[in-house]
Amino acid sequence: MSKPANEKALVAGEEGGGGGGSVSLGKGAWDCDTNTEIPPEREAIVFEEIATMDFPFEGIPTVPPRKDMDHMAFYCGGCRYRVTAYPDWTAGRVKQALFKGGIARSNKPEHIRNTPGILKWEDLELIYAGQRMADDKQLADYHVPPGCQCLIAIERAKLILGKPDPDSAYWN
Template structure:
């Protein structure tokens, strides 16, 4: 991606600090169907083998980062920050919040739960190794109360 992040598009490898090309995303995220475990003759995506990376959705982009279950939430936030997740910031004139200025501005959500304690490990929040369905969001947005917690926005 040349500039910014488009909603619903793109992926970023925080370990290399580079975009994951669109034609490589399915391979990198292990989303290629095979006949290893077919369903009624239809290829399915087999269980993932990569247990050393977590994947976060933030600002319409996927961010892949090396992380282990025994890492603290703070350590994962720092790895994402160092890898470039602040790219998800909208331009300052289009933001209603301060944006991501430092790693502490990040908040994580997994299985509907906010991972609120930075000193707890990912395992203590029951995040499995290789999980690819985490949310990273600006803490100020999460704490603003908008949209309403019961809004369809969160579904």
């Protein structure tokens, strides 16, 4: 499939995209293919989220169907990670691409985290439609469509911890 001309992510700090270091909750995007930040002003373009009048709904612009089926988006630690991936790839292969591309940057500093962090690709767990994906199974086995934008990558240790205690302040 052809790639949009404007898909290349900029290096952190260029053209006002700056900041480069930490991941903030609910903000930020990272291109794992280039291991660079996707500046906030480019996110909507890169993820094809700009509403147009190509398919209006009652005169209201809508986001047209995606054209880029070569990339998938994973949410991890409040940041969105973009990586080349296809439904015929195994979950293990996708985890390796995410890890190589910089997903470990979502780790909190050692002195404030309560888990080991993402230290190797095996520390990742991929989730789609509520299902954990086995490393040796293809994404297609979980019905992940090409160009999927709603996948989760989470540190495996966080899933092992389970729910907070019912009396925990977490529920307040």
